[in-house]
Amino acid sequence: DSGVTQTPKHLITATGQRVTLRCSPRSGDLSVYWYQQSLDQGLQFLIQYYNGEERAKGNILERFSAQQFPDLHSELNLSSLELGDSALYFCASRRTDLEGGYTFGSGTRLTVV
């Protein structure tokens, strides 16, 4: 157990739907990063939050959004889902955004049918 908890582990949904992926960071970690892992794109950085504020944005589609709550858990919202959104979504946490290692959760496997 890495200390980073992601729920759900698996999600199957239809095209056009909206889903929410949840990440609880390791205790004391302020920074949360979201990544997408797909066969064709590899591991792509989506977005980072630090202590509730958006800190950096990567290759995140406009249909996707995220937030970090006061208790530091984060949610990634994916809407108007397409088949190509099927992927493994990872969350990682870090003590701050300058120090500490990156600890990854076990991921949420999203399948869009």
Next chain:
Amino acid sequence: AQSVTQLDSQVPVFEEAPVELRCNYSSSVSVYLFWYVQYPNQGLQLLLKYLSGSTLVESINGFEAEFNKSQTSFHLRKPSVHISDTAEYFCAVSRNNAGNMLTFGGGTRLMVKP
């Protein structure tokens, strides 16, 4: 922006043989370097990291990597592999400043054969 190239997408090797997984990076600023391992149907686990100091870093399970600044490389090596080392290995870099994120290479699938 930084980028990472893992030169081999697959590396087949026999058990107890040595292995080297190659990683080259590109960055205009100083970076931290990492190797992560992903076993089938699992998440990413940190194998080892270079932040500063000695350019040779070791993991607890026999892997080592050497940071070579002039060649912008961070190759991963193990002198004798086991079947259990079969996994996907990812090299990653991050800048050592605020708002940094990990940039990953495409991964190398290590396949250890008996």
